[in-house]
Amino acid sequence: MARILAGVAAFFLLLTGVFLIWQGHAEEPTMAPAPNPRLAAIPGPIRLSAIPAAPEADAKSKEEKRFARADKDENGRISLAELVEPRRKAFAKLDLNQDGKLSFEEWAVRTIDKFEGADADDSNWLTPAEYAATAPKPARKKPACSC
Template sequence: MLRYVAGAASVFLLMIGGLLFWQGRAETTPMPTAPAARFAAAPSQPLTLKPIPDAPSADPKSKEEKRFARADKNEDGRITLAELVEPRRKPFAKLDLDHDGKLSFEEWAVRTIDKFNDADADKSKSLTPAEYSTTAPKRKAKPACSCS
């Protein structure tokens, strides 16, 4: 018997829902008119652009010439052994602790161990990425471009 009562109640609810759906009419507002076109007409011929020229590339010879000019200290058009070795004297002298003109493994190792210990800020006997970045050689600042 309970099934019959539940069925009658569900039919009653469906009929009320259908009535409300049928009576619920949305108010319609008229659509505004489209604005007038801003451009009178398209150009009769398609617009053609000039081709973009290729970007200039660096000439490998000019790079080599620059490298040569950096090594040629007295600018005589020739590189002597002294001109080639002279820029390396100071770094070598810093490593040559006994000043005998020879760099032994021990002299190199002392300098390397000192550099490691200076970089190891937390004294953990290992370098973190931040600590290791402090061992990078200092780069010379490039002069600001004066092009305007």
């Protein structure tokens, strides 16, 4: 009896599917007409405004700019004092006994202190992460405004 009911149900499902396929008609897509081209409405040739001249590049070369930074009094010459002055603070930090001479020991003390400060696990070698800590800090950029 269950087979007969299953067969009747299958027959009605099949009949329903055939009816839906027979009644279903796909509509053809309708396309809107193409818009009129805007340029065709403008009579005559198109006039464009002139392109302004490009700004001139800085004529100074890289070496000329570097020379100008070192020439503090802007007289066209670099004296020994002008060349040495920017390095005076860095030298004074390394010259521990302030004798005006930098010995190997003075340089080594600073280097050893830097190494020991970076060696966080006291293993007497630096891992990549510890070595990265020895990189000089980037200079802070001044804000463009005082806000």
